[in-house]
Amino acid sequence: MMRFIVRRLLQLIPTLLGLSILLFLWLHRLPGGPETAILGERATPASRAAIRKSMGLDDPLIVQYGRFLKQLLRGDLGNSLNEKRPVLDLFLERFPGTIELTVTAMIIAIGLGIPLGYLAAKRRATWLDHLSVGASLAAVCTPIFFLGYLIKALFAVNLGWFPTFGRQDTTIDATRVTGFYVLDGIMTQEWDAALDAMHHLVLPGLTLASVPLAIIVRMTRASVLEVLGEDYVRTAEAKGLTERRIRGRHVLRNAMLPVVTVIGLLTGGLLSGAVLTETVFAFTGIGQFAAQAIDNRDYPVMMGFILIIAVVYVLVNLIVDISYSLIDPRVRVR
């Protein structure tokens, strides 16, 4: 198992290397060149010339790339144009919020999606099946930011059940330990702060969960339908096993294989969705930060965001591959 993980980690190197080349070229080709990325669009010609010289922008491209890569490896993503602080620090401050949000969304999507998909398959062609298939189709076709506004207007503004924005009520004076507000509240036993943080997570979590939920429902349904027709399910029936046993051990376990893969592929979409969802709910995470950077043309932040997202995506898919091999012994052998 260790060898499998190490090999997969090694396979990541070329992908990430290629990505760094793409990002380097992207930065280089931006309108106005990299100096604009550092100085912003309103820089004077004099300061442009100065920065070109100090950055060695007249060196050969390959030398410049070497420098760029060295910086990246040191964790230096440059400084934000807006906040004049290192991009990495700014991201690390906001990362916990996004992790809390995406994890919430994934818990909702998986926790609801798999049972719903299973039931839809088991009761094929009943109203439940049609409803879940129809609702998931509608969910993938709805722009997520519109859905966010709709949910916000209904549950936060009109009904007043949930807060409309942010991660924590400003009246709560919570102690910060990790930056994960829910976790902080639990660690410091400030229960009201933890509950309030969770309360703030519900609506954005639901919004962000909509697309993955829809995809997981449909994937689970299709997969369960296929597995239900398999010979080994018939064997399990012939053995007189209880329905619960057949469902848990024989149907779901096999049906989960494609679903697990899809969950990995969904992370990318989840992070794009976070950009939109966090903006709608003014939720301080890296998505909202990136959206602001897009608005301000804060290129170092944009680049940092893309890089971080790509690394996260690649790592999540590695985890997916590992859990896949845990479920399916046939993969392990290779």
Next chain:
Amino acid sequence: MALLNVEDLTVVFGGKDRADVRAVDGVSFEVRAGEVIGLVGESGCGKSVTSLALMGLLPPKGNKVTGKAIFDDGVNLLSTDQRTLRDMRGREIAMIFQDPLSSLNPVVPIGVQVTEVLARHRGMTGERARKEAEALLDRVGIPDPRRRLKEYPHQLSGGMRQRALIAMAVACRPRLLIADEPTTALDVTIQAQILELLKELVHQDGTAMIMITHDLGVVAGLCDWINVLYAGRVVETASRHSLFAQPTHPYTHGLLASIPRLDSVRGDRLNPIPGSVRDLLPWVEGCAFAPRCERVLESCVEGPPALVGGAHAYRCVNPFGADS
């Protein structure tokens, strides 16, 4: 007294936008305790559907099962509720399937797939169940059973897999074992071993067995009584001795004639008739075998022939041995 008494079993497949298909059409037979009977016929003759109907394993929708199948002078397998059936399956009646690879769960170790039957029907768990599973694998002739318990189906050979499936089926010493083409997917050399194993097991435990096959060669050394099926109906039923000594129905005759010629493509001459028109109601216009029969008469297509004769019965108006 019969262990299983099947009377007038009929299975009709149909749906909203499909015409009904009579897959099994009034089949009757009985299985006495400890006896081995054969259901023989080519694919599509209804023999597998018969076995699935007896097990209550037909899909819940799209078919209608009528008739009676009284097990042990008590329950009617065709009309009892799923709960009772669930308790009986694997304990009283067990089944072995055709393709051992697809019939085993690929992501569950063999050991678990054996012990789950023991846990369900014999209340065995933990070390006791593991020991029993090991003994079972040993009994069906799997070498090094302790190691095999931890392995997954893809790590076993085809014959080994079928042995594992058999171990699961006999785990609770059922009184009736249904074997649906247990050797078809296997190499010829393994086939004989598996048949020998089955024969030994049912003999030791006094288990009755229904052997379902398209191959008269398989039943020849195994079955006490043989039913030949064609297009959903029994066309000939006789003791093994009588059937092989005196095959009466032209279809049985054809099946027998094709056995020894291993060099020729089997069933070549018996290729099913293409199309669907007559498949829907094969016996309405007369004998379903008539279009392929070399002894066909005018009277063959005037109406469905009845099952005639005494103990050795057949469904034919111009049987072998009736020549003058």
Next chain:
Amino acid sequence: MTQLARKKIAKLERLAELAAVHANEGGESLWREAFRRLRHNPAAIVGAVILGIFVLVGFVGPFLVPFSPTQTGLGFVSEAQNIIPGPSAQHWFGLDHQARDEFSRMVVGARQTLLVGVVATAFGLFFGCLIGGLAGAAYGLGGKRGRSLDNVLMRFIDMLLAMPGLLLAVSIVALLGPSLTTVMIAVGFVSIPTFARLLRGSMIAQANAEYVVAATSLGVGRRKIALSHILPNSVAPVLVQATLTLATAIIEAAGLSFLGLGNPDPATAEWGAMLTDALARFEFAPRLAFYPAVGIIITALGFTLLGEAMREALDPKLRK
């Protein structure tokens, strides 16, 4: 055997023959059968009807609208006092925040949305199929050198796949500067990896299919096999994907608008931009958001329904 019996047998045999012919007709060409099954699928019909209306409105609508979509000052609008006139006999969908006729903007917006979706998808389709087709052909028929070409191309595609679609689109808009063309290129670019992987995958599957092996053994040239056997049979899944991509393209273009990277000309009537504008006024004029949102959802639904139905119709596993 009597003469009459022979006649009867002949009749039966003929029946069987007829049945066989019938079965053959059932196994007509892949496309015809798929089309026949599409017509029997209610989801496909609904999708096709939605798209039919959408395309009709997109083509004919702009000539029939009662007002110019860019004409402002059609009534009294005051955002400070939360006054935006609602639907009336004259203005069916009411006015928008700049006192333009919302109905006319919706109709003209359909054309713009259709344009963005179609051009973007065509862009992704073309380059995706170029890369995927090259990789697939190289892998399937090119020996060792072909394999490495395929490998390089696919690593590139994997890299693009590692970036979430919206962000990829965002970085392209950042690179090229926001404009209508940029939006179409960016949204189309996002679908390149999907098309490339799909075409390559199905080409490789086809290359191993029996009929290709047969053609090879008959000495048919490699290029001829690729062009006349493998490619046509790999087109079906790509077509399905294109239909589905049209839906995501429309939604993604709306997302770009929301992030301020859409068409920079605020006068242009485009559903995504209209939705973004309206969301800022969601609390006192939600209807302005609902029109474009419902337009986007229904259109995307139409493409998705049709695409899914096509996938089902072409899936050999489900064919029966």
